[in-house]
Structure formats: C-alpha cells, structure tokens
Amino acid sequence: MKYALSTLAGAVALTASLVVAPALAENAGIIVYNAQHESLAKEWAKGFTKETGIKVTLRNGGDSDFSNQIVAEGAASPADVFLTENSPAMALVEAAGLFAPVDADTLAQVPQEYQPSSGKWVGVAARSTVFAYNKDKLKEDQLPKSLLDLADPSWKGRWAASPSGADFQAIVSALLELKGEAATADWLKAMKENSTAYKGNSTVMKAVNAGEIDGGVIYHYYYFGDQAKTGENSKSVGLHYFKNQDPGAFVSISGGGVLASSKHPKEAQAFLKWVTGKGGQEVLKTGTSYEYAVGKGEESNPKLVPLTDLQAPKVDPVKLNSKKVIDLMTQAGLL
Amino acid sequence: MASAIHLTRPGLPAAARQSRRSASWITLAAALVSLIALLPLAFIVWTAIQTGWGTVLALIFRPRVGELLVNTILLVVVSVPVAIVLSVALAWLIERSDLPGNRLWSWLSVAPLAIPAFVHSYAWISLVPGLHGLWAGVLVSVIAYFPFLYLPIAAALRRLDPALEDAAAALGLGPWRVFARVVLPQLRLAICGGSLLVGLHLLAEYGLFVFIRFDTFTTAIVDQFQSTFNGPAANMLAAVLVACCFVLLAVEVVVRGEERYARVGSGAARQQQRVRLGHATLPCLLLPAITALLTLGVPFVTVGRWLLAGGADIWRWDEIGLALGQTLFLAIAGALLATVAAMPMAWISIRAPSPLQRLLESCNYIVGSLPGVVIALALVTITVRIALPLYQTLFTILFGYALMFLPRALVSLRASIAQAPVELERAASSLGRPPLRALWATTIRLSAPGAAAGMAMVALGITNELTATQMLAPNGTRTLAMAFWSYSGEIDYASAAPYALIMVAMSLPMTLMLYVQSKRMAGR
Numbered sequence: 001m002k003y004a005l006s007t008l009a010g011a012v013a014l015t016a017s018l019v020v021a022p023a024l025a026e027n028a029g030i031i032v033y034n035a036q037h038e039s040l041a042k043e044w045a046k047g048f049t050k051e052t053g054i055k056v057t058l059r060n061g062g063d064s065d066f067s068n069q070i071v072a073e074g075a076a077s078p079a080d081v082f083l084t085e086n087s088p089a090m091a092l093v094e095a096a097g098l099f100a101p102v103d104a105d106t107l108a109q110v111p112q113e114y115q116p117s118s119g120k121w122v123g124v125a126a127r128s129t130v131f132a133y134n135k136d137k138l139k140e141d142q143l144p145k146s147l148l149d150l151a152d153p154s155w156k157g158r159w160a161a162s163p164s165g166a167d168f169q170a171i172v173s174a175l176l177e178l179k180g181e182a183a184t185a186d187w188l189k190a191m192k193e194n195s196t197a198y199k200g201n202s203t204v205m206k207a208v209n210a211g212e213i214d215g216g217v218i219y220h221y222y223y224f225g226d227q228a229k230t231g232e233n234s235k236s237v238g239l240h241y242f243k244n245q246d247p248g249a250f251v252s253i254s255g256g257g258v259l260a261s262s263k264h265p266k267e268a269q270a271f272l273k274w275v276t277g278k279g280g281q282e283v284l285k286t287g288t289s290y291e292y293a294v295g296k297g298e299e300s301n302p303k304l305v306p307l308t309d310l311q312a313p314k315v316d317p318v319k320l321n322s323k324k325v326i327d328l329m330t331q332a333g334l335l
Numbered sequence: 336m337a338s339a340i341h342l343t344r345p346g347l348p349a350a351a352r353q354s355r356r357s358a359s360w361i362t363l364a365a366a367l368v369s370l371i372a373l374l375p376l377a378f379i380v381w382t383a384i385q386t387g388w389g390t391v392l393a394l395i396f397r398p399r400v401g402e403l404l405v406n407t408i409l410l411v412v413v414s415v416p417v418a419i420v421l422s423v424a425l426a427w428l429i430e431r432s433d434l435p436g437n438r439l440w441s442w443l444s445v446a447p448l449a450i451p452a453f454v455h456s457y458a459w460i461s462l463v464p465g466l467h468g469l470w471a472g473v474l475v476s477v478i479a480y481f482p483f484l485y486l487p488i489a490a491a492l493r494r495l496d497p498a499l500e501d502a503a504a505a506l507g508l509g510p511w512r513v514f515a516r517v518v519l520p521q522l523r524l525a526i527c528g529g530s531l532l533v534g535l536h537l538l539a540e541y542g543l544f545v546f547i548r549f550d551t552f553t554t555a556i557v558d559q560f561q562s563t564f565n566g567p568a569a570n571m572l573a574a575v576l577v578a579c580c581f582v583l584l585a586v587e588v589v590v591r592g593e594e595r596y597a598r599v600g601s602g603a604a605r606q607q608q609r610v611r612l613g614h615a616t617l618p619c620l621l622l623p624a625i626t627a628l629l630t631l632g633v634p635f636v637t638v639g640r641w642l643l644a645g646g647a648d649i650w651r652w653d654e655i656g657l658a659l660g661q662t663l664f665l666a667i668a669g670a671l672l673a674t675v676a677a678m679p680m681a682w683i684s685i686r687a688p689s690p691l692q693r694l695l696e697s698c699n700y701i702v703g704s705l706p707g708v709v710i711a712l713a714l715v716t717i718t719v720r721i722a723l724p725l726y727q728t729l730f731t732i733l734f735g736y737a738l739m740f741l742p743r744a745l746v747s748l749r750a751s752i753a754q755a756p757v758e759l760e761r762a763a764s765s766l767g768r769p770p771l772r773a774l775w776a777t778t779i780r781l782s783a784p785g786a787a788a789g790m791a792m793v794a795l796g797i798t799n800e801l802t803a804t805q806m807l808a809p810n811g812t813r814t815l816a817m818a819f820w821s822y823s824g825e826i827d828y829a830s831a832a833p834y835a836l837i838m839v840a841m842s843l844p845m846t847l848m849l850y851v852q853s854k855r856m857a858g859r
Contacts, residue, residue, distance in 0.1 A: 031810050038821060059810040060821065068564030072719045078727065078810060164558040199545050202826040210464055233826060326562045333399040335558055335568070 029055025030080040030267050033070065035063040035166070036125075036254060040289040041083060047283065048274045054267045063089035063166030064322060070259070071096045080262040081271055083124065083254070086170035087116070087317035088325065090255035094120045094318065100260040106273040114253055114294040116318040121257030123317075124275050125284055126292040128310050129171050129250045131240040132223060133215035134208050143240045147175070147217070147248030148183075151190030160196040160204050160216040163334040166322075167201055167219055167252070172329065173320040174250040178313055181328070188332035197334070202226075206233045215240075217248070221290035224303055228288060243311040251312040254291065358687050364679035369695040372702040372738055375713035379577060382570040382716070394571040399555075403572070407551045407579060409469055411537050414476040415530050421477065422484035422529070423522065425626060427514075428619055430492040433609045435616065440623040442850070444485050447630040449846040451799040451816070452479040453542025454835045455630075458637035460546045461828050467548040475543055478630045480536050484529035490853045491525040492518075497607045510610075524591060531587040538579055539706030541802045542820065552576040556708050557802055570716075573709045580704055638835050645829030654818070655833060662814040662841075665804075666794035668729075669736035673744040673793045674786050676737050681748035682778070686757065696745075703742035707803035710738050715806055732807040739803065740796045744789035751785020752778060788848060795845040798838060815841075 029049075034041040038060050045056035059079070061069075067089035070077050077098070084090055093099060099120040107119055114123035131144060144150055150159055161168050176184045196213055198204045204216035205223065220241075226234040242248035256275055258268040274280050281295035292300045292307045300307060329335045383391050394400075425444050429437045447455070456475050460466055466474075495518065503517045504510075541553050552572055559569035612619050642649070680699060683692050702710070714735050718726035725731050755778045763773035801816045808814070819834035 037825075057811045060813075061805075062561050065561045065564050068562075068566070069719075072564055073723075073726070076723050076726075164561065166561075169562070197550075198548060200824055200826075202824075203548075206464065206826060212465055323563075326566075329562075330399070330559075330568055333397070333402070335399070335555070335562060 030264050031057050031078050032081045033066045033079040034058045034060050035066050035084045037289055043283045043287055044275050044280055047279050048271055067092040075261045077259055077261050079259055080264050080268040081258055083256050085254050086166050086252045087255055088170050088173045088320040088322035090121045090257060091318055091320045092322050098260055099257045103269045106276055109276045109295050111296055117316050118318050121255045122276055123253040123294045124256040125254040126294050127219040127252050129248055130220045131215050132205050132208050132218050132237050133240055134211050135236050135238045137214045146246045151187050156194045158214040160198055160207060160213045162198050162201050162204055169325050170252045171250055173322060173325045174315050175247040177315050177319050178247050185328055188328055192332050192334055209233050209237050224290035245311055245313040249310055249312050253317050361679045362683050365683050366695055368676050369698040372699050375710045378713040378717060379574050386567045391571055394568050403552050403555050410472050411534050414473045415533055418477045418481040418484050418533055419526055422481050422488050425623055426485055426489040426492050430489050431610055432612050434619060443627040445482050445850045448482045449842040450634050450839050452540055455479040455634055456543040456546040457823055458634040461637050471547040472549040476537055480533045483532040486853045487525035487529045488522055491522050495521055497605055527587050527591040534583045535704045553706055553708050573712055638832050641829045641832035649830045649833055658813050658815045658818045661812060662798055666797040669733050669797045670790035670793040672733050673737040673740050674790050677741050677744040677748050681745055681752050684749055685752045700742050702738055707739050707800055710735055711803035711806040727809050729809055735803050735807050736797050740793040743792040747785045747789030751782040755781035791845045791848055795842055798841055
C-alpha cells in the first residue's frame with residue numbers, strides 16, 4: 001500500500017506539473033473573458049499570438065454571466081479583455097465604469113454606427129435577428145410582418161426562442177429601447193403564452209427544421225453555419241428578415257473592451273486592435289462563423305445578405321439595458 | 336494489551352492519556368470540517384436575510400417557481416417508483432430465479448452507471464430529436480439512475496434468509512403473497528436508501544434535462560446564473576431546491592422506520608433455492624434484454640454512429656489530451672482532499688462515537704446531498720465578495736468538490752476503519768509511538784483499500800461534474816465534461832462523441848469496483 005500511495009502521490013505531482021505549470025506560465029499573456037463563439041475566439045487568439053508572440057488564455061462563458069461576473073469582481077477582475085456576442089453585456093460593464101477607453105486608432109478602424117457613442121468599447125462583429133421558419137409549414141404571406149405580431153393569439157404554440165440565452169435577451173433589450181417598458185412587458189407576457197422555450201439558438205433552428213414548430217426568433221448565422229456543414233439541421237428552414245427598422249430587424253453588435261483593471265493594458269489594447277483590423281476581420285469573412293465583419297472597408301462573407309440592406313433600427317448600444325430585461329423576463333415567468 | 340499497561344503504570348496511563356489527547360484533536364478536526372461543510376447552507380440563509388423579506392417572498396411565491404416545483408415533484412414522484420419496480424423485478428430475476436446468463440445480466444444492470452447522465456440524454460436526443468417534457472425526463476432519468484436502486488436491492492436479495500420464506504409458504508401463502516409479505520418488507524432498507532440516492536440525483540441533475548427541454552430547479556438556477564451571475568433570484572431558487580432536498584431526506588427517514596429484519600440466534604442461513612421459471616423463461620428474459628438495449632444499446636449505437644460520421648477530424652488530440660489531463664488532475668486532487676477531510680470524522684465515528692459526533696456527521700451528509708449548483712453558487716459569491724484571492728482558484732474548485740463528494744469518501748473509510756482492529760493502534764502507542772504516528776502506522780494503513788475505493792468514487796463524481804466545474808474552475812480550465820457540453824450545445828454531436836467515449840471509458844473501472852464491492856458486502 002505504501003508503494004501504491006507513493007505512486008499515487010507521484011502521479012498527482014506529475015499531472016500537476018503537466019497541467020498547472022503551463023497554466024501558470026501563460027499568466028505572462030492576457031486573459032480574455034470570451035463570450036463569443038469559442039471557435040471564432042480561438043482563431044482570433046491564434047492569429048494574434050502568431051503575429052505578436054503575446055499569449056492569450058481564453059475563459060469561455062456567456063455574455064450575461066461574464067458581464068455580471070466582471071461587475072462583481074470589480075477592480076480585482078483577472079480579465080484583461082472582454083469579448084461578447086451582444087451589446088447589452090458591454091453596456092452593463094460600461095455602466096459600472098470598469099472599461100478603459102479604447103485606443104483611438106482601434107476606434108478609427110470601425111465605422112461610428114458599429115461602436116457605442118462613448119468609445120469605451122468597440123464593435124468586433126455583428127449579427128442580425130431573423131425569423132427562421134419551416135418552409136413546408138409557412139408560406140411567405142403567412143410570415144409575421146413585425147416582431148410584435150408574434151404576440152398575437154394566432155401565433156400561440158407556433159413559435160420558439162431561447163429566452164435563457166443572451167442572444168435573445170439582446171433582442172428584447174432593443175425592443176425595450178425602441179418601444180418602452182410597458183410594451184415590452186406586454187410582449188413578453190404574450191411570449192410566455194405563445195412560444196416554446198428551447199435552450200440555445202441551434203436547438204431552436206433544429207426544431208424548426210424538424211417541423212416541431214413553425215418558426216423561431218434567432219440570429220442569422222446559425223443557418224449559414226449549418227448550410228456550410230451538412231445542412232442537416234436547416235434543410236427545410238427559410239430565413240425571414242423583418243427589415244423596415246422593425247425591432248425584429250435589430251442588428252446586435254458583438255463588442256470588445258479592455259478592462260481598466262487590466263495588468264497588461266498594452267497587450268490588451270493590441271489584441272483589440274488586431275481583432276478589429278485586417279487580420280481579425282478577415283477571419284469573419286473566410287472563417288466558419290458567418291458573423292458580419294464590421295471593420296471599415298472589410299467585407300463580410302459573400303453568402304450573407306449585406307449588412308447595409310438589413311434596414312436595422314437605429315439603437316445606441318450604450319442604452320441597451322440587460323438588467324431591466326432580466327427583471328422583465330423574470331416577471332413574465334420566462335426565467 | 337490495555338490491562339498490561341495498567342499493571343506497569345498506576346494512575347492514568349500515559350498511553351491512554353496520549354490517545355485521549357489525540358482523540359480530542361481528531362474530534363476538533365472533524366468538527367472543523369463539518370462546520371466548513373455547513374458554509375453553503377449558512378450562505379443561503381445569509382443571502383435571504385440580506386435580500387430582505389419583501390424581495391424573497393416576491394422571488395419565491397411567483398408562478399414560475401410553482402411551475403418548477405410541479406415539474407420537479409412530478410419528476411421525482413413518477414421516476415422513483417418506476418425505477419423501484421424495474422430494479423426489484425430485475426434483481427429478483429437475476430438473483431432468485433434460474434434466468435439464463437444471470438451473471439451477465441447482473442453486470443449489464445450496473446453498467447449504465449458508467450455512462451454520465453448527460454451522455455445518456457445526448458444519445459436519446461440524437462436518436463429521437465423530438466423527445467421532450469416530463470415523460471422524456473422520466474424515461475432518461477430511470478435509464479441513467481436505476482442502478483443506484485438495483486445495486487442495494489440485488490445485494491439485499493442475495494443476503495435474505497430463505498427460512499422466513501419457507502415458513503410463510505408452510506403457513507399457506509402463495510408465491511406472490513410470500514413475495515409481498517416476506518421478501519418485499521426485507522428489501523425496504525435497500526429500496527429507501529436507493530430511492531433517496533436517485534431522488535437527490537434527480538434534483539441535482541442539469542445536462543440530462545437541458546437536452547430534453549424539461550425545466551427543473553437546477554436548470555432554472557443555471558439559467559438565472561447565466562443571466563445575472565449571482566443575483567438574488569438564483570439564490571432564492573437555490574433555497575427552494577435545498578428545501579426540496581430536506582423534504583426528500585425527511586421522507587426517507589419516515590418511510591425507512593425503525594424496524595429491522597434479521598436472523599435471531601445462531602446458525603447460518605441456508606443456501607437460497609433459485610425459482611424455476613420454466614415456460615416463463617423467455618418472456619422473463621425480455622426484461623433484462625430490453626433494459627440493456629435501452630440503457631446501453633442506445634448510448635453505444637449513437638456514440639458509435641457519431642464517431643463514424645465524424646471520422647478522424649473529430650479526434651483533435653491536443654485539445655482532448657489537455658482536457659483529459661486537467662480532468663485527471665482535478666479528479667485525483669479532489670479525491671485526495673475529500674478523503675483526507677473525511678478521515679477524522681470516519682475515525683471518531685468508529686473509535687469514539689457520541690451524539691455530538693453523529694450530529695457532526697449528519698452535517699456532512701446533508702451538504703453532500705445538496706446539488707452541486709447550490710454549493711457552487713455559494714462559493715462563487717463568498718469568494719467574490721469576501722475572499723477574493725481565493726476566487727476562481729484551484730483551491731476553491733477542489734474545496735467545492737470536497738464538499739460535494741465528502742460523503743462518498745466517508746462511507747468507504749468508515750467501513751474499512753471498522754475492520755481495522757483497535758488493538759493494533761493501542762499496541763503501537765504502548766510501544767512508544769506518538770499518537771498520530773501510531774495511527775498512521777496502523778489504522779490508516781489498514782484502511783487504505785477503503786480509502787482507495789472512496790477516492791475512486793469521488794474521482795468518478797468529479798469526472799462527470801459539469802455545472803460546479805463551469806462556475807468555479809480557474810481560467811483556462813477545460814475538462815472533458817466541459818468540452819463535451821460545449822460541442823453538444825452547438826449541436827456538433829460528432830465533435831462531442833470522443834469526449835463521451837473517454838468519459839465512459841474512465842468511469843468503467845470505477846463502476847466495476849462498485850459492482851465487486853456490492854458482491855463482497857453480500858458475502859460472495
């Protein structure tokens with residue numbers, strides 16, 4: 001038994017040195033709280049490290065938990081950079097005063113409309129709200145004209161979303177900003193009645209494709225990502241863009257920001273500059289994420305409906321209020 | 336040995352004094368561990384007070400909580416009886432009838448434990464994509480957790496004294512009545528214990544129910560956590576979940592009762608006779624066969640299908656290797672910590688039992704029965720608000736694991752310390768070893784097999800733990816379960832498959848050990 005114990009101790013020590021040592025060594029680089037798609041952030045980190053030699057450690061999670069976590073951590077946050085999929089999470093951290101201003105030459109790489117008026121963070125990519133519908137179950141004239149139409153009793157049991165996800169909560173925050181609190185609360189109440197809740201936008205699309213449900217409110221790129229792979233989960237899916245500055249035509253800006261508490265501010269700023277620059281935006285065009293590129297003069301994947309054709313409503317991302325949205329959704333019984 | 340010391344040294348013998356002193360040190364250590372274990376519970380009470388009654392009431396008494404309560408109660412109330420009936424039927428056929436191949440069936444009835452519950456669910460959802468709701472929840476829950484009932488029931492059936500059944504038959508009862516009035520009551524302890532375990536797992540399970548879109552308190556707490564990090568809503572849902580756990584524990588105590596069934600007097604029980612099934616053999620074979628097909632066939636076919644569909648691309652060895660290394664490290668380190676923490680309590684529960692000790696011990700069991708998500712939520716908030724240097728460190732995650740899995744280590748340690756003769760400890764003391772050295776040289780070494788078994792059980796729990804790891808782990812951590820979850824969340828079922836396979840392969844030896852241990856406890 002003595003040998004068994006010492007062997008065990010040896011094994012632990014060995015594993016410890018294998019696992020912990022590299023983790024400690026990586027402290028030399030920057031820590032990114034990444035709420036973006038893991039694969040996309042990994043590509044960004046890889047490209048950045050290759051060009052600059054600065055190491056990047058990703059901690060993966062979701063928009064909302066990270067933004068609240070950073071606020072709770074305050075000045076002691078281990079994070080250097082925060083990347084999200086949607087703007088409300090960035091607005092939350094910004095409101096807590098935890099972002100350092102983004103370097104001017106980084107801001108200059110992105111048009112005004114894809115960054116907050118405050119310049120405390122910057123858009124790194126964008127995504128469009130769509131109504132994904134089953135082409136066998138719905139004809140084009142049966143599609144909702146506006147996101148608000150889905151509150152109508154005739155839609156009861158016929159549409160789906162992923163209310164626990166930050167993606168959907170961002171859409172609600174746009175609705176809140178555009179139509180006000182009372183209208184949003186009513187719409188959410190109707191949503192609780194009418195809709196089916198799934199976990200994750202991919203799962204919503206899968207259910208739409210399988211004909212379990214007529215349609216669902218998701219972002220555009222799930223469809224394109226699946227089409228590029230096997231198309232197995234999107235064969236019968238059509239995409240409906242609401243356009244006309246409807247709340248349902250909301251384009252959500254994925255953000256990136258450097259924390260004021262960062263211990264490696266120079267490296268963190270460099271990372272953000274790289275992501276919004278040629279290298280980072282190129283990944284969006286050629287990679288598998290199918291999100292929109294937002295850099296000046298950068299093109300998105302040609303398969304996508306161009307960003308400028310979407311007729312998105314104008315919303316200053318600073319004004320998107322995630323806390324209020326969570327409260328309203330909790331009151332409506334969706335969370 | 337003790338009397339010899341008395342002869343040579345009048346008054347209070349030094350060795351006894353020493354050992355009493357060491358006993359009090361150990362008691363102190365045990366008390367400390369138990370108090371620390373109460374931290375999450377104290378935290379929930381503290382949050383409720385901090386939040387203020389108005390908000391607490393508004394957060395608890397709302398329709399959504401009612402929905403979750405109905406869902407959670409229905410799930411437990413329907414799944415547990417189904418699992419009991421299935422387990423009793425299987426165990427009886429395998430242990431008490433001449434069912435062909437019963438050794439094999441006995442194996443196959445325990446093997447589903449080697450498959451993490453969320454992998455079961457993943458297998459089902461990719462086979463029947465529309466699966467959702469309560470009935471799906473019951474189906475997959477029973478499939479994933481019935482071995483927790485099967486193991487103790489089969490062990491109890493093996494130990495039964497056939498004389499009682501013979502007596503009942505001689506008094507004119509038919510076979511069914513003998514079963515209902517003699518056999519079933521003797522299984523009550525096994526059924527109660529197993530049901531409690533299944534019930535607590537159902538309350539704590541996350542991944543399984545997310546796949547099939549069935550909301551329970553645990554899934555809702557995670558949703559809230561992901562929306563607000565550590566908002567009062569999540570903590571109040573956790574408080575209700577804790578209340579549910581207490582209700583289950585209380586129900587078990589009431590149902591279990593005080594009655595004992597045992598032989599009175601000397602002599603050994605006669606060998607049991609296996610019942611001949613005759614013409615019923617074929618239909619009876621269907622039960623274990625169908626069970627094996629649903630519990631093992633479905634996961635293996637689906638995982639296999641995704642592995643084939645994914646080809647060589649999904650074996651990203653750098654990524655898999657890193658996840659495997661981290662998982663192994665967390666599992667081994669967590670198991671060591673839990674075992675060391677359990678040692679003082681295990682020792683005094685055998686060597687110096689007392690009402691205080693029983694109270695302390697029950698603290699550990701209660702905390703161990705709380706869902707990981709509750710413990711994780713408490714530790715996140717405590718570390719971020721009060722002990723920031725510990726926040727998101729290796730220490731905190733291992734600490735969380737130790738709290739969650741301490742009872743597993745405790746149970747195994749107790750059993751093996753009970754078998755180590757106390758005389759050896761005394762002899763070592765009387766030969767001049769200082770108390771702790773004496774303990775190390777005797778009891779601790781003798782209890783090593785039990786410690787190893789307990790460690791394996793803890794490691795198994797850690798390997799398959801998902802929510803607590805996600806909430807507590809240091810930056811850059813990526814365990815097998817996390818990787819599996821992240822791929823399957825993006826419906827990349829193929830990329831998730833290798834992780835499922837590796838987790839099953841890692842769990843197999845520990846499941847084997849559980850199986851062997853249950854056989855040994857039954858005396859075979």
